[in-house]
Amino acid sequence: MGLLRKKLAVLDLTHGGIPIAKKLAALGNDVSGVDVYGTVDQALLGELEEKYGIRCSKVPLPISEFDFLVVPVHLNPAYSMLAEARAEGKAVLSHHEAVGKILQDSLELSGTRIIEVTGVKAKTSTASLLADMLSRRFKVVLHTSRGLEAWEKGSPSLVHRGLSITPGSILTAIEKSLEAGVRPNFFIFEISIGGTGTADFGILTTISPDYGIANNTALASDAKLQLILNAKSGSTLLLNAGAKKVLEAAKGSQAKILTFKDPFYSEAHPEISETPDFVLETEETLNTNEVPGSTLHFLRTGEEIFSASLRPGYNNSAYRTAFVAASVSALELGIEIKDIVCVLEQFRGLSGRMQEKELNGTALIDNSNSGMDILSAEKALEYALLKKKDEKKKSIILVLGEEASQVCEGLPPASVQGFVEKFGTKCRHIILVGQRMGEVTADNASYAGSLPEGLSKASELAGTEDIILSSVKCFR
Template sequence: MFFPKNNVAVLDLTHAGLFIARKLVQYGVNVTAVDVYDTVDDGTLSELQRDYGIKVSKKAVPIDRFDFVVSPVHLDPAYEMLRSAREQGKDIISHHRAVGMILSHGRVLDGVKVIEVTGSKAKTSTASLLADMISRVMVVVLHTSRGVEVWKDGEADMIHSGLSIAPGSILPAIDILKSAEMQIDCCIFEVSIGGTGYADIGVITTLEPDYSIARSSSMASDAKLSMVRHGKEGSDLFLNARDKKAAEMAQELGRDFFTFSDSKELASGLQANLSGKKIVFTSDTINFAVDLNPFYNASSYTTAFAAAGAVALHMGVDTNIIVDVVSGFTGLAGRMQERGLDGRILIDNSNSGMDIRSAEKSLDYGLKRLGNRGTGKVMFVLGEEAAQVCEGLPPEDVAELVNRKIGEIDILILVGERMRSVTHERVLYASHLEEGLENALRLSSRGDLILSCVKCFR
């Protein structure tokens, strides 16, 4: 726990560290904030000094006088201040744990059910489906990569946009709620790469695909398992039955946990299996099927159906409500959502979590969709709006996909400056998603297919 007069260094202001620094100052902590990635503008740094009394630096500073170092899980452990902190035996606390400590100290969510959702895939869709389900019986605040929404009776009202899902962004999201003086029953937070340890219910949607972080010194799955390691007393965990190491860790630590699965092959507390145009929910106590809307790729949402359904049932939500939510679901914007666009078929899979695997999955789905019609060209908009979104979309992965799949694509529009290293006679380039879609629309005709797979914040 932080105490007044502690001297604390907060590393990385880019990924919501500045919110952590500001909040610690409010609790009497002496804070030095280090802009590790040199991405914060001078005006913001001056504001931290002038309005909050925070010492700021763009370069590493001596570690000697600090009691704690607060660092993101993805920072290179060879960074000078982290290396010195380890050598001197200083405590290094993750951004996630710092946020959890701040929430515990501030007690601003006392009496509110707090749910955190992390994982490699299906975070936003799980959190959104769960918010819809729970909102039929209580008032829910949902913070995802879309923004901060208030859900009541199955209807969402966006009250703020622009926050990331880095753990530090939970703090301004809560401040927004306090300023609005809302009476809420439940908060659902989508959190990248782990949990804060403050949640009453923690959900890990999936640990796969795994990937390296912190300059390839550790794996993202290990960071996400902080949700298992640091859960507060009495909290519950919901784990994907595929993730054996999560379940094994929970058992070793004596954590209460429940499992879910979207596969008949895996034993779990709740199964949600796709069967034709239905999703079938099965457990020891329930068995019901839900008819699905045909105008989106439901196979991309089975993990979310299973995870959200498991938590909702645990919280006492009636099965009729789950049926109503799932049957009325039409996909999320940027999450394999299909819609018409001036006579074309648009499959929208542009979002912050998009990776090369989901891009190829979108292409395969689109080719199958177009094949059923027997006509039409394929326009593929692929790339990134900013390399800083998560870990960007590696150009070498794009080049490999292009080499394998270009024969099935009529026109490929690559988005982002880094994609210009990928060359082919069928490739065009665009600076951002909107320009890419405009080009695809201009070069296509009615009945053609436009696939949108751009890694971006939306």
């Protein structure tokens, strides 16, 4: 399906539809934008019409006017324009597919390779570690939920902050990078719920825990299969060997398929049926000062390629998926083993992803990020309880909740209620963050409107012998 001189409608201007609509209009198409959720400011809609020629509407438009629709994978299939288009057999492109078609013929990307990372867990960590590894030899631009960064020789510099990881944001990330004069050898894109089909190297970290999208009429894991089903000939895909659905979809792929054993996933799913190409094993060790540590052993088809001793100061078990996925990718893309080992051994954790810090003299475990969910909160509390026991701390002050319910589906209050009923007594006090958390009740709970307010209250309650655990879903 061509994207030239067509009449089309881009649905959902809230979640990445605006950059897609702009680019399609610039290519000479007659574009209408539909603000499905009614959340886009009227002034911005007016600007889209006046400056880019994009007709905007907050209500559904007649299907008969358009050659096809461009629709996000998570849109409710009952939305009238989408339902009518499918009933009439009219073509529907996902946002992912539209971005892929836009990028296919982009002269701006000549000589640049694209890496896409999707999955439920470990996307940001995998992409960030891989950027560090690749930057030891190449110029890299990394786009994740943390921001748009240029990497060179192991050092990042911020190019732009504030982009989401919707497929449409890829277009903005490329534009911002080139405007800043950064022309990398690699673009690495963390991308939500699928792939665009333009990746030279695609990584699927996990599909578990799965969740419903499109008003619970579909599974996110099925949408993520776009990374495989749309993969271009000659590309490489690195897939989690524990995800049977993924491996089944890859059987007819034109891409080169590599698999890795996810140490985190395989503990809960020991029945992995196929022998993975790459495996990461961890060994608990004592250093020369009798301080507990961890050593990674990286194996390919059963033979150890290298080992790496990890630094303390963060929960390295939370990064095991990222360690193996990033290392495999770097090896395949031409990075020397010594550089991969160097990155792993120097790694100190990512902010908001099980990193250990201090807050006004109190130990802080920072697990607040955009991908945080209730399972992550449970794992973080489990780690905090071990730390409390090992270091003879007195108690745990938990900061739990969300800063924005729109961040990757939010943190359902019902899940939080179940969490505090099951684990609440293990904490001296719980500070619930976010407006929706007002629905949650617990004897030892209080409330805060934001993460900074929650941390401030926790700092007031905690002493130097306590632990503050921060698990808030938020953009950082």
